[in-house]
Every structure is written in C-alpha cells, then in structure tokens.
Amino acid sequence: MTTTWTQRGLLLAALTLAALYLFPLYWMYVTSLKTGSEIFATPPAFVPIDPQWGVFQYVWGLRGMGRFLWNSVVIATGTMVLTAILGTGCAYVLARYRNIWIDIALFLVLMLQVLPASLMITPIFVGFSQLGLLDTPRFAVILALTAKTMPFFVILVRATFMSVPSELEEAALVDGNSRIGAFWFVALPLARNGILVSAILIFMQAFGEFVYSKSIIQAVDLQPASVGLNAFMGPNTTEWNNIMAYASIYVTPILAIFVLLQRRIVSGLTSGALK
Amino acid sequence: MDISQTAIADRRREANPISRFLASMRDGRGFDILLVAVPLAFLIALSGLPLVYNVVMSFQQVDMFSLGTFWRPWVGFDNYVAVFSQPETWPILRNTVVFVVASIAGQFLIGFALALFFTMDFPGAGYIRGLFLVSWVMPGLVVGAIFNWILAGDFGVLNYVLKSIGLISENIFWRSDIAFSLWAVIIANVWLGTAFNMILLAVGLASIPKDLYEAAALDGANAWQRFWTITLPMMRATIGAVVSLGLIFTLQQFDLFASITSGGPNNSSNVAQYWAWELSFRQYDFARGATISTVMILVVMIAATIYVRSTRHEVRG
Numbered sequence: 001m002t003t004t005w006t007q008r009g010l011l012l013a014a015l016t017l018a019a020l021y022l023f024p025l026y027w028m029y030v031t032s033l034k035t036g037s038e039i040f041a042t043p044p045a046f047v048p049i050d051p052q053w054g055v056f057q058y059v060w061g062l063r064g065m066g067r068f069l070w071n072s073v074v075i076a077t078g079t080m081v082l083t084a085i086l087g088t089g090c091a092y093v094l095a096r097y098r099n100i101w102i103d104i105a106l107f108l109v110l111m112l113q114v115l116p117a118s119l120m121i122t123p124i125f126v127g128f129s130q131l132g133l134l135d136t137p138r139f140a141v142i143l144a145l146t147a148k149t150m151p152f153f154v155i156l157v158r159a160t161f162m163s164v165p166s167e168l169e170e171a172a173l174v175d176g177n178s179r180i181g182a183f184w185f186v187a188l189p190l191a192r193n194g195i196l197v198s199a200i201l202i203f204m205q206a207f208g209e210f211v212y213s214k215s216i217i218q219a220v221d222l223q224p225a226s227v228g229l230n231a232f233m234g235p236n237t238t239e240w241n242n243i244m245a246y247a248s249i250y251v252t253p254i255l256a257i258f259v260l261l262q263r264r265i266v267s268g269l270t271s272g273a274l275k
Numbered sequence: 276m277d278i279s280q281t282a283i284a285d286r287r288r289e290a291n292p293i294s295r296f297l298a299s300m301r302d303g304r305g306f307d308i309l310l311v312a313v314p315l316a317f318l319i320a321l322s323g324l325p326l327v328y329n330v331v332m333s334f335q336q337v338d339m340f341s342l343g344t345f346w347r348p349w350v351g352f353d354n355y356v357a358v359f360s361q362p363e364t365w366p367i368l369r370n371t372v373v374f375v376v377a378s379i380a381g382q383f384l385i386g387f388a389l390a391l392f393f394t395m396d397f398p399g400a401g402y403i404r405g406l407f408l409v410s411w412v413m414p415g416l417v418v419g420a421i422f423n424w425i426l427a428g429d430f431g432v433l434n435y436v437l438k439s440i441g442l443i444s445e446n447i448f449w450r451s452d453i454a455f456s457l458w459a460v461i462i463a464n465v466w467l468g469t470a471f472n473m474i475l476l477a478v479g480l481a482s483i484p485k486d487l488y489e490a491a492a493l494d495g496a497n498a499w500q501r502f503w504t505i506t507l508p509m510m511r512a513t514i515g516a517v518v519s520l521g522l523i524f525t526l527q528q529f530d531l532f533a534s535i536t537s538g539g540p541n542n543s544s545n546v547a548q549y550w551a552w553e554l555s556f557r558q559y560d561f562a563r564g565a566t567i568s569t570v571m572i573l574v575v576m577i578a579a580t581i582y583v584r585s586t587r588h589e590v591r592g
Contacts, residue, residue, distance in 0.1 A: 094311065123325035210529070
C-alpha cells in the first residue's frame, strides 16, 4: 500500500513539473483566445473570461496564412524527400562497412552537421546568387536545407540499419537476389520504421526553418510561415492575442504529429543521437 | 551445366568494360559506392564548397559591384583587422561566451535534475518525460514569439509572477533593458534545450547497472553518497557528450535572437552568430560577415572534434 501512495505522490509531482514546463504553450493558446483589452489586464486571467474563437479565422485571413503555410509545407516536403532519397543509401553503406574510408566519411558527416546555419548562409547566399539559384528561391532553400539536415538523418538512420542483421541480406544473395534486390527488398523494409521517424523529424525541423528562408526568399508570396511570423511581430506590437493565434495555428500541426508519434520519436532520437 | 553457364557469363562480363561496370552496379561494390558517393558529393557541393568560399571571401574585398564575380580584390588580413578593431567586437564576443556558458549550465542542471527525477519508478514516467520534448520540436520563431509575450515589460506574465512571490518590486523590461536583454534570450534558450539534455542524460542513467546501487545501499551508502560515487563517475562519458552537444547547439541558436531582441538594444544581446548574419544581410557587408563566420566556424569545429573524439568508440558502434 505504501508504495502505491509514494507512486501516486511521484506521479502528482511529475504532472506538476510537466505543467510548469509546458506553461508557455498553455499561455500561447490562452492568450490567443483573449480579447484585445483582456490581454493587458492586471492580474492576468489564467482562463479567458470571454473566449474569442473567431480569432483563428480572423488572423488566418488577415495575414494570408494559407499561403505562408503552403510555402512551409513545400519547403518541408521537398527537404524531407531529398534528404531521405540521398541520406538512406548513404546511411546504409556507412552501417555495412567498417574501414578507414568509412571512418573518414563518418567524420565528414559529423563535422558538416555542426555548422551553424546563420554562419553558412553568407557564402551560400553569395554563391547561389552567382549561380542564379536565387531566381527559384524555394528550391534554393530546399537545397541548402537538405545539406544542413542530411547529416543528422544519416546518423539516425545508420543506427537503424546497424540493428538490421546483415546475415538476412547474405541469405537473400544466396537465394539469388542481386545486390540491389537485397538492399531494396530486405534491408529497406526492415529499416522502414526508423527511416520514417527520422524523415518526420526532418520534416518538423524544416517546417520551422527560419534563417535560410529569411535570407534567400525576398518575395512575400514565397515565404514560409516562420518568416511571416517574424514580420507580424513588429518591435512595438500590441496585438499579442493575434500573434499568439498565428503561433497556435502554425505550431498545432507539429504538436499533433509529435503527440501521435511521441514514443517512436523519443526512442529513435535516443538510439541515434548518442551513437 | 549451371556452373559452366555462369563461368561463360563471367568471362563475357570481364571482356566488356561497360557490362562489367553495370554488373558491379547491380551486384558488387559499385552499387554501394554509388549509394555513398552521390550524397557525399551533394554534401561537399553544398556544405564543403561554401565553407571554402567563406574563407576565401574573408580575404577579399566584397561589395555590391564585385558580388557577381569570383575574382575580387585580394586584401589579405584587412577584414580581420577591421573586424577586431571595431568597438562592438569584444562586447559581442563576451556576450557569446556568457550566452553559451549560462545556456549550457541552465539546460544541463535542470535537465539532469529532471532526468534523475524520472528515473524513479511510477506509472506514466516514460510518457510524461517524453512530453517535455515538445519544446525541442517547436519552431524557434514560435518559441521566440511566446517568450516575447511572457517576458513583456508591462503586461508579461513572468513579471507578474515574480512580483506576486515578492522577488521583484518593479517590472523588469527584459527585452529593452540592456542589463537583461541577453538574459531574456538565455531564459528562452534554456527552456528550449532542457528537454533534449534531459532525454540524453536519461539514456545514460538507464545504462548504469542497478546492482551497483544495491551493493552500495547494502554497504550503507546514502542517496547523496551513491550519487557522487556511482552516478557521476558512471555518467562521465554521457555528460561530456551532452555538454559538447550543448555547445554545438547553443552556437547554432539564431531564431531566438531574431524573434526576441534582434541583438539589441545597442548590441547588448548580440552574439557572434547573429552578428555575422546582421553584417551580411542588414549592412550588406559580406566580407565582414564571412570573416566573423570563419572565426566562429573554427570554434564550432574544434568543439565538434572534441565531441567526436569523446564519443569515438560509440561512433564506430
């Protein structure tokens, strides 16, 4: 009996800690539902008195969020697909062999993973402008972003491939499969879940990307939601309810994906990040 | 019968270089080399070349007229001399150090405390712990927007809470007071990174054999002694990896600066990675932007080398 009570106490403490930690998220949703005058009330109301459910539709139209979110989806999807196509094969080979060349390639990949985007954007921008890539700015962002996200993807997916026994592929070769066949029909299906979770992580990362888009995409029509949010937050803004509504619309899909796939994301991350 | 046919096929393959090439693509190492060569070529083109180009630009005179050509006037170390003789350089570098040290300390200590708490056995521990990671998957700009509002001077909820519990008597203008602007970004960054630290540290804690604790408890060691003599020594490798990852991620932080303070007021919250972008894309001084970038990339690479070396056995799997 005593253990149960201790456990209940611990559970209560854990829920309190989580509530404290996640308070900023709660505050975002609550603020978005308040009226323009209620947000400046002292003391602040922790539950809105008169929830303004219309705010989301209002802000969606006011800021043209459909276009911003579409651009975010285009950039995130393009980055995810390109990263997955290029990164999966790379991760597979890096998991299957072990020699000096593989060590060098791994070291290269790890090194490229750590380069801060805000420092790399200067040469990338100048180089892209010389190559004429700035005429297709969303494509340019996808290219630059793929180079940024791929090392992380390779590290995660490599960990997945290492848990697939290579004996299965050897068996497939003995059974008359070609090398491509063994990769395509044996290794890939077995690593499918790990690849999928890593790809979703890349999607979420690219969906929130800011510095490349801000620097490369000048036309407002082609900018993603992160740049739109930045433009919405002027230095002396007072419409915090509208800004929080924008933020809520932007972040809710990501939170939904995260809550649905939480277990897989956490385990995928922990298996790859420290290895 | 079968064997002789294969032998003939093999001989034919050897005779024809193209079909031998195709065969190796399908059956041999050629396929593997192709799988790894294309992505690496892509990475070298879009990360390696910009890296080299960055260094080259830091030794050139770059302006609007020479932006379109690769052959710009060579100026040697002029850009470096110019950057390091600017009055704002040293305060910004000092800010960078404060930002990195305070962020890592905050993220690590809170993350470690939470990780230890969640090693205790109670229902739902794993699920609740996982919920903390939402801070990590959120777009940086959204986190910045929320903290902008929480930290607002007149109507921010943090000031209200601090006043209610009697910690402060006057509102703190977190974003516009030069004494606090950097700390506004640090608070947001600690919130952002704590969960990631916690998860990695929790993995390390889970790998410590339980019988060590049981043996120590039998010997009469209390919880405090067990922490110092078992937990910390066993976690040394994990802690090293987490701290160097923290350094790498903290030096990548840009979104929070862009959304909370824009480096202001008067550069009081500016750090090197934001300043480099500001020089290039606000003042269009690409040469100086490249110069700061080169210096900072060097710092990051040194940190990364330490990280790779400290986790070397794990990297090789």
